[in-house]
Amino acid sequence: MRNRGLREWVKSAQIIEKPTHGWVHCPDAERRGVEDIFELVNIDEHCDETEKPCFVFDCDQERWDGIDVYDTIQYALCNFYDDAESQITDYEELKNFLESWNKKQNVVQYVANYTRIIVLDSARFEKFLNGEEQ
Known part of the structure; x- marks a missing residue:
């Protein structure tokens, strides 16, 4: 311009x-x-x-929207086998934690x-x- x-x-x-x-x-x-x-x-x-x-x-x-639990798990498992995500336990606990943590951020x-x-x-x-x- x-x-x-x-x-x-x-x-x-x-x-x-x-x-x-x-x-x-x-x-x-x-x-x-x-x-x-x-x-x-x-x-x-x-x-x-x-x-x-x-x-x-x-x-x-x-x-900033914060950390997305799904994207984070996908990224963390990118070098693992295709079905590795199916072995994740307590997904909801992590999701709830991140949602609460994200609300506290002011970026x-x-x-x-x-x-x-x-x-x-x-x-x-x-x-x-x-x-x-x-």
Whole structure:
């Protein structure tokens, strides 16, 4: 997504006032060698004043589902014979333990949502949309 393509993408995005979960994606951050997803309140740590973007994309929060008992057993037995799973005992006990353990986990990540943007500098944003600013 560079310049004209990015501009067209941004024109169809919904403008929101603040990030949904506090995290944003800066479209040109990787080019500058910095993290592209960060908390908006920390933008000064990721961009100096001359590099601040005129907009950023909002981020969605993805939660880790935890460990799946079936997948775990399949993986653990992948080097055993085909019918090894039939000899597993107390499957329900393991399943109940993992379900309980999974509920305690709070692993999240943030991923760019290219349908929502936060405008940081309205004047520069208008210039960007009109092709006047790269």
